[in-house]
Amino acid sequence: MIFNALAGVLGIPVFAAALFAALPNYRLTARLNIAATTLTLICALSLFLAKPQPGVYLLVDDLNGTFIVLTTFVGFTTSIFSASYIGHELEIGRLTPPFVRFYHSMYQVLMFAMNLALVANNIGLMWVAIELATLTTVMMVGIYRTHEALEAAWKYFILGSVGIALALFGTILVYMAARPVVGEGIDAMMWSKLVTRASAFDPALLDLAFIFLLLGYGTKIGLAPLHAWLPDAHAEGPTPISAVLSGLLLNVALYALLRFKMLLAVNPEAIAPGPLMVTLGLTSLVFAAFMLYRRRDIKRMFAYSSIEHMGIITFAFGMGGPLANFAGLLHMTMHSLTKSAIFFAVGHVAQVKGTQRIADMGGLTETNPVLGWTLILGVIAIAGLPPLGIFMSEFLVVSSTFARAPVLALVLVFGILVGLAALFLRLDTIAFGEPRGPAAEARASYMPMFAHLALVLIGGVYLPPALVGWFEGVAKLLG
Amino acid sequence: MRGITFDIAHLLAGSLVLVSFLELYQDRLYALLNVYAAHAFILAASVAWQALAQDAPHLYVTAAIALVFKAIVIPVALHRIIVRLGIHREIEKVVGVGFAMLAGIGLVALAMVVMLRVTQEADPLAREDLAFALSVVLLGLLMMVTRRNAVSQVVGFMSLENGLVLAATGAKGMPLVVEISVAFSILIAFIVIGIFLFRIRERFDTVDVQILSAFRGERQ
Numbered sequence: 155m156i157f158n159a160l161a162g163v164l165g166i167p168v169f170a171a172a173l174f175a176a177l178p179n180y181r182l183t184a185r186l187n188i189a190a191t192t193l194t195l196i197c198a199l200s201l202f203l204a205k206p207q208p209g210v211y212l213l214v215d216d217l218n219g220t221f222i223v224l225t226t227f228v229g230f231t232t233s234i235f236s237a238s239y240i241g242h243e244l245e246i247g248r249l250t251p252p253f254v255r256f257y258h259s260m261y262q263v264l265m266f267a268m269n270l271a272l273v274a275n276n277i278g279l280m281w282v283a284i285e286l287a288t289l290t291t292v293m294m295v296g297i298y299r300t301h302e303a304l305e306a307a308w309k310y311f312i313l314g315s316v317g318i319a320l321a322l323f324g325t326i327l328v329y330m331a332a333r334p335v336v337g338e339g340i341d342a343m344m345w346s347k348l349v350t351r352a353s354a355f356d357p358a359l360l361d362l363a364f365i366f367l368l369l370g371y372g373t374k375i376g377l378a379p380l381h382a383w384l385p386d387a388h389a390e391g392p393t394p395i396s397a398v399l400s401g402l403l404l405n406v407a408l409y410a411l412l413r414f415k416m417l418l419a420v421n422p423e424a425i426a427p428g429p430l431m432v433t434l435g436l437t438s439l440v441f442a443a444f445m446l447y448r449r450r451d452i453k454r455m456f457a458y459s460s461i462e463h464m465g466i467i468t469f470a471f472g473m474g475g476p477l478a479n480f481a482g483l484l485h486m487t488m489h490s491l492t493k494s495a496i497f498f499a500v501g502h503v504a505q506v507k508g509t510q511r512i513a514d515m516g517g518l519t520e521t522n523p524v525l526g527w528t529l530i531l532g533v534i535a536i537a538g539l540p541p542l543g544i545f546m547s548e549f550l551v552v553s554s555t556f557a558r559a560p561v562l563a564l565v566l567v568f569g570i571l572v573g574l575a576a577l578f579l580r581l582d583t584i585a586f587g588e589p590r591g592p593a594a595e596a597r598a599s600y601m602p603m604f605a606h607l608a609l610v611l612i613g614g615v616y617l618p619p620a621l622v623g624w625f626e627g628v629a630k631l632l633g
Numbered sequence: 634m635r636g637i638t639f640d641i642a643h644l645l646a647g648s649l650v651l652v653s654f655l656e657l658y659q660d661r662l663y664a665l666l667n668v669y670a671a672h673a674f675i676l677a678a679s680v681a682w683q684a685l686a687q688d689a690p691h692l693y694v695t696a697a698i699a700l701v702f703k704a705i706v707i708p709v710a711l712h713r714i715i716v717r718l719g720i721h722r723e724i725e726k727v728v729g730v731g732f733a734m735l736a737g738i739g740l741v742a743l744a745m746v747v748m749l750r751v752t753q754e755a756d757p758l759a760r761e762d763l764a765f766a767l768s769v770v771l772l773g774l775l776m777m778v779t780r781r782n783a784v785s786q787v788v789g790f791m792s793l794e795n796g797l798v799l800a801a802t803g804a805k806g807m808p809l810v811v812e813i814s815v816a817f818s819i820l821i822a823f824i825v826i827g828i829f830l831f832r833i834r835e836r837f838d839t840v841d842v843q844i845l846s847a848f849r850g851e852r853q
Contacts, residue, residue, distance in 0.1 A: 278809035338806030
């Protein structure tokens with residue numbers, strides 16, 4: 155029974171992917187897609203009731219439990235959004251039924267790859283899973299077969315491949331460091347064994363390995379200056395994929411990096427990974443905040459906002475310590491929920507207006523009030539204004555930094571404010587002002603965005619003690 | 634470990650670095666593909682030698698993949714793609730040969746200095762292998778940035794990947810090497826056998842990445 159839950163988290167997506175590849179009826183497939191993600195979510199939640207023992211290849215602990223639930227939940231809501239989004243794309247002929255079949259199948263493969271990367275108890279297996287996730291998203295990004303989509307997919311493919319290649323080199327170096335201590339073979343790649351023995355590893359090898367892993371997985375996280383693929387991939391792919399990319403895949407890459415950071419934290423002679431992550435995080439934040447100003451494409455703009463927030467999260471984890479780690483975890487959760495909600499809204503807005511150009515979609519609150527106000531709420535949340543969840547987590551990041559490194563906190567606040575101003579500047583054009591573009595009625599599925607934003611609102615007002623306790627435990631684990 | 638076993642492993646890994654340099658200054662696509670085939674062939678020999686030296690029969694699978702897939706299937710497939718696309722002319726380069734070679738020498742020196750310093754305690758075979766592997770990886774990266782042509786970027790990526798396989802087989806007793814080389818082969822097959830190059834040819838009428846970049850950034 156216990157093992158079944160874990161098998162479900164991995165097995166249901168695989169089964170669904172095979173099934174969807176065979177089913178020609180896309181309406182049925184879209185519904186089954188929702189069913190499959192619902193079942194996966196239930197399996198993921200049941201992991202909490204009885205935690206399985208770590209095996210040779212799979213492991214569930216408090217840290218990845220958080221990520222798994224977040225991944226399967228956003229995967230579930232995105233499948234609901236995706237059903238109405240893809241329906242519309244079919245209607246206007248942007249996608250044809252064979253591509254939709256392919257799309258649904260790939261969606262499940264992506265879910266499988268992300269879940270596998272999260273539960274892997276083996277650094278090699280985790281690498282393979284992240285590679286699979288990258289490949290899947292490359293194909294989804296290129297699915298529209300336009301100039302821009304193909305170029306975005308190509309760029310993502312090349313940069314992503316180089317990133318994961320560097321990460322593999324880092325992984326091999328970790329094995330090299332572990333081999334003399336843990337012993338040859340599969341044991342020297344198992345997380346549960348590595349963490350307990352890491353204090354005896356050769357520090358120089360571990361340092362070098364972390365540099366490669368940081369560059370490699372950092373590319374996948376979208377940290378500046380390795381972020382070049384991210385805005386294109388978000389802007390040109392189907393919007394549900396933008397939501398999953400921003401909300402989930404970036405987190406999975408971050409998770410991988412955090413695991414390796416834990417290894418270095420245990421080893422007293424290895425370099426402190428914190429300052430490196432802090433530097434990259436702050437660079438990404440400030441860079442992305444300025445880049446927000448010149449954006450003309452709405453999905454591109456929110457892609458830069460993702461870089462900004464991944465910067466903040468990496469910064470928080472780089473600072474380390476119970477409070478900053480707690481803030482990082484909370485911020486990651488809130489960002490995933492908010493950003494995917496925004497992409498849900500943006501997807502429908504772009505469909506109603508028939509464009510992604512910000513200049514062509516003015517006066518949204520008049521033409522489509524529900525969508526318009528949802529988007530406004532989403533932007534308020536993502537910009538970090540009270541009383542929503544991101545305000546809370548950003549406040550925690552800033553206040554915990556002020557106590558330890560006031561100068562860094564100033565840079566952090568500066569970046570956040572620059573980003574906030576840019577977002578509101580653009581929001582003004584989109585939401586208010588002259589109504590522009592077609593004012594068609596949106597046949598949107600509002601449930602996913604409302605659910606996400608409601609959770610973000612609750613997170614900002616009242617955090618249940620159970621969740622706080624849970625995150626505190628994970629934060630302690632991260633060191 | 635000293636002795637003939639070590640010398641042959643050293644020779645093969647060193648040859649891989651040398652062939653990486655050869656790739657760096659090829660300015661015709663056909664010649665580049667032939668050199669890449671040689672690169673993959675040496676990798677296969679090197680992996681097979683490691684399998685023998687470490688008494689690790691599963692590495693023969695990796696060697697076989699390198700030989701059949703990378704040294705034969707992929708170059709032949711790319712060759713046909715080049716013919717079909719009619720791009721067997723000179724490769725455009727971002728920088729000159731002289732600069733590329735100098736940068737390559739610098740990167741190899743860097744790899745040696747870094748790896749030999751940090752792996753003082755590892756056994757000598759793995760240590761040298763890792764240093765050579767990092768050189769091959771860095772040379773592959775250099776090739777990817779100094780070429781504009783999509784096909785030669787892919788060749789650069791593939792030789793980078795050969796360096797990773799060399800590193801993985803050099804790390805004694807590393808599990809999952811076969812699985813990882815299969816995963817990489819799938820990755821390469823995905824692009825090379827076609828989707829991208831064909832679509833790019835179809836849509837852009839060129840495989841010159843420089844021209845792709847014209848579409849980049851903000852759409853007006």
